[in-house]
Amino acid sequence: MNLFRLVKRDTITSMHHTFIRVIAILIAFGLSSLLLVFTKSDPIQAFYNLLIEPFQYRSGPIEIIKLTTSLTVISLGIGFAFKMKFWNIGAEGQILLGAIGAMVVARSLPTMSAVGLLPLMLLGSFVFGALWGLLPAFFKAKFGTNETLFTLMMNYIALNIVKTLESGPWKDPKSFQNTITPLPDNARIPSLFSEIPWSLLNAGFGIAIVLTAFAYYYINHTKSGYELSVVGESESTARYAGMNVFAIVMRTMIISAGICGIAGFIQVAGNNSTLSSGVAGGLGFTAIITTWLSKLNMFMIPVVSFIFAIIAIGKDGLITIGIPSAAADAIQGIILFCVLGCEFFIRYKIVLIKKSDEFISKVRGAA
Amino acid sequence: MVAILTESNCIELKNITKTFGSVVANNNVNLTIQNGEIHALLGENGSGKTTLMNMLSGIYSPNSGEIKILGEVVNGSSPREFINMGIGMIHQHFKLVDVMSAKENIVLGQPGSIYLNARKMSREISELSEKFELNVNPDKKIYQMSVSEKQNVEILKVLFRGAKVLILDEPTAVLTPQETKKLFKILKNMKENGCSVIIITHKLNEVMEISDRVTVLRKGESIATLNTNETTAKELTELMVGRPIDLSIERKQVNKGKKLLKINQLTVLNEEKIKALNNVSFEVFEGEILGVAGIAGSGQKELCEAITGMQKVKSGHMTFKEENLIGKSPRDIFKMGISMSFIPEDRLGMGLVASMNMIDNVILKSYQKQKGFYLNRKPARMLSEKLIDGLEIKTPGVHHPVRLLSGGNVQKVLLGREIESNPELLITAYPVRGLDINASYKIYDLLNEQKEKGVGILFVGEDLDVLLEISDRIMVLCEGRVVGIVEAKEANKEMIGYMMTGGDMHESI
Numbered sequence A: 001m002n003l004f005r006l007v008k009r010d011t012i013t014s015m016h017h018t019f020i021r022v023i024a025i026l027i028a029f030g031l032s033s034l035l036l037v038f039t040k041s042d043p044i045q046a047f048y049n050l051l052i053e054p055f056q057y058r059s060g061p062i063e064i065i066k067l068t069t070s071l072t073v074i075s076l077g078i079g080f081a082f083k084m085k086f087w088n089i090g091a092e093g094q095i096l097l098g099a100i101g102a103m104v105v106a107r108s109l110p111t112m113s114a115v116g117l118l119p120l121m122l123l124g125s126f127v128f129g130a131l132w133g134l135l136p137a138f139f140k141a142k143f144g145t146n147e148t149l150f151t152l153m154m155n156y157i158a159l160n161i162v163k164t165l166e167s168g169p170w171k172d173p174k175s176f177q178n179t180i181t182p183l184p185d186n187a188r189i190p191s192l193f194s195e196i197p198w199s200l201l202n203a204g205f206g207i208a209i210v211l212t213a214f215a216y217y218y219i220n221h222t223k224s225g226y227e228l229s230v231v232g233e234s235e236s237t238a239r240y241a242g243m244n245v246f247a248i249v250m251r252t253m254i255i256s257a258g259i260c261g262i263a264g265f266i267q268v269a270g271n272n273s274t275l276s277s278g279v280a281g282g283l284g285f286t287a288i289i290t291t292w293l294s295k296l297n298m299f300m301i302p303v304v305s306f307i308f309a310i311i312a313i314g315k316d317g318l319i320t321i322g323i324p325s326a327a328a329d330a331i332q333g334i335i336l337f338c339v340l341g342c343e344f345f346i347r348y349k350i351v352l353i354k355k356s357d358e359f360i361s362k363v364r365g366a367a
Numbered sequence B: 001m002v003a004i005l006t007e008s009n010c011i012e013l014k015n016i017t018k019t020f021g022s023v024v025a026n027n028n029v030n031l032t033i034q035n036g037e038i039h040a041l042l043g044e045n046g047s048g049k050t051t052l053m054n055m056l057s058g059i060y061s062p063n064s065g066e067i068k069i070l071g072e073v074v075n076g077s078s079p080r081e082f083i084n085m086g087i088g089m090i091h092q093h094f095k096l097v098d099v100m101s102a103k104e105n106i107v108l109g110q111p112g113s114i115y116l117n118a119r120k121m122s123r124e125i126s127e128l129s130e131k132f133e134l135n136v137n138p139d140k141k142i143y144q145m146s147v148s149e150k151q152n153v154e155i156l157k158v159l160f161r162g163a164k165v166l167i168l169d170e171p172t173a174v175l176t177p178q179e180t181k182k183l184f185k186i187l188k189n190m191k192e193n194g195c196s197v198i199i200i201t202h203k204l205n206e207v208m209e210i211s212d213r214v215t216v217l218r219k220g221e222s223i224a225t226l227n228t229n230e231t232t233a234k235e236l237t238e239l240m241v242g243r244p245i246d247l248s249i250e251r252k253q254v255n256k257g258k259k260l261l262k263i264n265q266l267t268v269l270n271e272e273k274i275k276a277l278n279n280v281s282f283e284v285f286e287g288e289i290l291g292v293a294g295i296a297g298s299g300q301k302e303l304c305e306a307i308t309g310m311q312k313v314k315s316g317h318m319t320f321k322e323e324n325l326i327g328k329s330p331r332d333i334f335k336m337g338i339s340m341s342f343i344p345e346d347r348l349g350m351g352l353v354a355s356m357n358m359i360d361n362v363i364l365k366s367y368q369k370q371k372g373f374y375l376n377r378k379p380a381r382m383l384s385e386k387l388i389d390g391l392e393i394k395t396p397g398v399h400h401p402v403r404l405l406s407g408g409n410v411q412k413v414l415l416g417r418e419i420e421s422n423p424e425l426l427i428t429a430y431p432v433r434g435l436d437i438n439a440s441y442k443i444y445d446l447l448n449e450q451k452e453k454g455v456g457i458l459f460v461g462e463d464l465d466v467l468l469e470i471s472d473r474i475m476v477l478c479e480g481r482v483v484g485i486v487e488a489k490e491a492n493k494e495m496i497g498y499m500m501t502g503g504d505m506h507e508s509i
Helices: A015-038 A041-055 A059-083 A089-107 A114-143 A147-167 A204-220 A221-235 A235-240 A247-271 A283-293 A300-320 A327-349 A353-366 B049-056 B078-085 B102-107 B118-131 B147-160 B177-192 B205-208 B231-239 B301-308 B330-335 B346-352 B358-365 B379-392 B408-422 B437-452 B464-470 B493-500
Strands: A004-008 A350-351 B009-020 B024-034 B039-043 B064-069 B088-089 B163-169 B195-202 B213-218 B220-226 B261-270 B276-283 B289-292 B317-321 B340-343 B425-428 B456-460 B475-477 B481-487
Touching: A015 A041, A015 A327, A041 A059, A041 A300, A059 A089, A059 A204, A059 A221, A059 A247, A059 A283, A059 A300, A089 A147, A089 A247, A089 A283, A114 A204, A114 A247, A204 A221, A204 A247, A204 A300, A221 A235, A221 A247, A221 B358, A235 A247, A235 B177, A283 A300, A283 A327, A283 B231, A300 A327, A300 B009, A327 A350, B009 B049, B024 B039, B024 B049, B024 B195, B024 B213, B039 B049, B039 B078, B039 B177, B049 B088, B049 B163, B049 B195, B078 B088, B088 B147, B102 B118, B102 B147, B118 B147, B118 B340, B147 B177, B163 B177, B177 B195, B177 B205, B177 B493, B195 B205, B205 B231, B213 B231, B220 B231, B261 B301, B261 B456, B276 B301, B276 B456, B276 B481, B289 B464, B289 B493, B301 B340, B301 B425, B301 B456, B340 B346, B340 B408, B346 B408, B358 B379, B358 B408, B379 B408, B408 B425, B408 B437, B425 B437, B437 B456, B437 B464, B464 B493, B475 B493, B481 B493
Parallel strands: B024 B220, B039 B195, B039 B213, B088 B163, B163 B195, B289 B456, B289 B475, B340 B425, B425 B456
Antiparallel strands: A004 A350, B009 B024, B009 B064, B213 B220, B261 B276, B261 B317, B475 B481
């Protein structure tokens, strides 16, 4: 017989909300500690390395900011599509195409000054990313093609285009390996702070801040943002209200994929110094998780991306104290699982059968 | 098949309570079903009828209380157990596999050999069908059947599984008056064969016509059980609603104005390229309510969507005050300056955005009038507050998602928004479906108010009594054709029902 039943919560206080999340994090630490003890490591030392140590050495915070920047920009891009319930999992490919776009501009205008060249590279990356996203959007809007498969497949095409460029047309003649010629200094995003050289921290995170503000304003306070939310909730309501669903889908995907393209520009002209097939490096997939965890709240995206970046950078610190990298990945997984899993308990509560009668009388008393 | 019962009560429900979250669907409900009776379960939408019957068929299990079948307490919670104990439920939405034959559907899920003795099965099914006059052809595929035939297959299915108690959830909602009569004959036949029947309904005339006893549910509680021949429709309504209520709908006398909508030989194809509307011609004038009657799926949806520009038209003419509507999208119609309002059947899926709040729903039709990029929600917020006061919409506030409102309040948000846009033509499909009596009458009042203002109204309805009372003229559709348009004053229910099945209106009189 059933010993307990699940009851949907109507309301939850923010105190209770926080309490559940704190418990989830404690459980995550508990479970990870078990794993660490099993691998004969010291859990306290491990958590120190995971969460605190990245901030201790000079390049740690810089690495975290760089990763936060990339994740934020990509998540914002994905957020636009997700808000419309267009499951764009092709960010990876759109980043690569954006990177190609930036490279095309930089290679065709080698002598231009940075002031003129960088905005053009940004534009190039936006256009290339947008075009890559427009193709699945067109087929989805016109013929109802499944966008999940379509955008996923296009990632692999993008990856192989970059590999082709690496081994042939854009190959660095000075290199013995298949790498692309590095970008000259005028095509690199400068640093915002004079004391930190651009090779360490570039101004890419400025772009992320501007884009976050733009995304929030667009989705919450513009007619176009309202339209894409309506299309996401119900296409037939959108048609009923006289919206041009085709145009809205196309427009939104231009923005979504275009922003992912900009992330490609930040990667090649900022974080890396050239295009390579590893330039997206799975960020397009990680960003799906950060977007979802932010519950499509544009202001939450940088926060979640920051937490993600700490864990990702800190993970390397685990490996230095002899924890196998697979175990480090497992710990990251455990933390995510607990944090995501606690959402269930925020929405539902478990009531023991014995107690359910009391519960009913309480409810009845309240009503 | 029909067992001889020794107990006089075949079912006893004692103090049944069922909650969903903090919603109490059933609260200490008591119900006793005697052998060989037809027992009506009467109550408004949301009064807990279906929840109660779902517990009696093992789909839900109660939080507390006792279910006794033939004197035995049932503890189990699986539908199969209840089927084995002789309870058969016929749901409002049929649970049949379309591509299979009646026979295959009936034996589906039955224990026994995986090989079917097809001929023996067919014979048994035919015998049972004859005994209860169900007229089911065991080898006919479900998708080839009419709604009434499908219902008979459902009945046969539970009888074949040995049901002694039959539960029917709103069985007449999808039937014409003629089909309803046939169904009632079948039910009476069953009663004579010793079966008990529980019929869930909110239609009083049906309760009076068929039941032996009636139990009234209100807000999840069992209010009373009465012998039908000792009560009146008026008393039952009062029990159901909780206070006296006037059930007549007024037909306001308004002078017919100018011609608003003229439709000539309109043909529309549905997704399967079959004619959903076939050569439909009619006109709507200012200040009149044109009722549309027809069995579900006779082209009502396509008609509404064709007029509002959501559905492509194959051929024909359609003008609004002499302006052509053919080939125009909803956006084009809006840009032409035509003020047309449509209250669709699917309120939360088409008329409103379920997860959004009232402001964002009220702004849906007017935001395009705003200039520029920025969306100004202020006017919509003010309008929302005005609607909440004016139409007595019960909501915690303008920021509450409309999906969480009750059916009546959802409809008020939708109708309120549309009326505020000052329409010249109002198209409304099943505007009171799922609403309680109070909310329904509020909606009828609002429609009459619009009619007095000179608005032309196309009212697609399902309750013929209501259609006859509120409409000025009634157009009857059958399989996408207009069977006839009659003056409501001169029409009666039998005549409309006959026309709904395609019969000529002059033959029925």
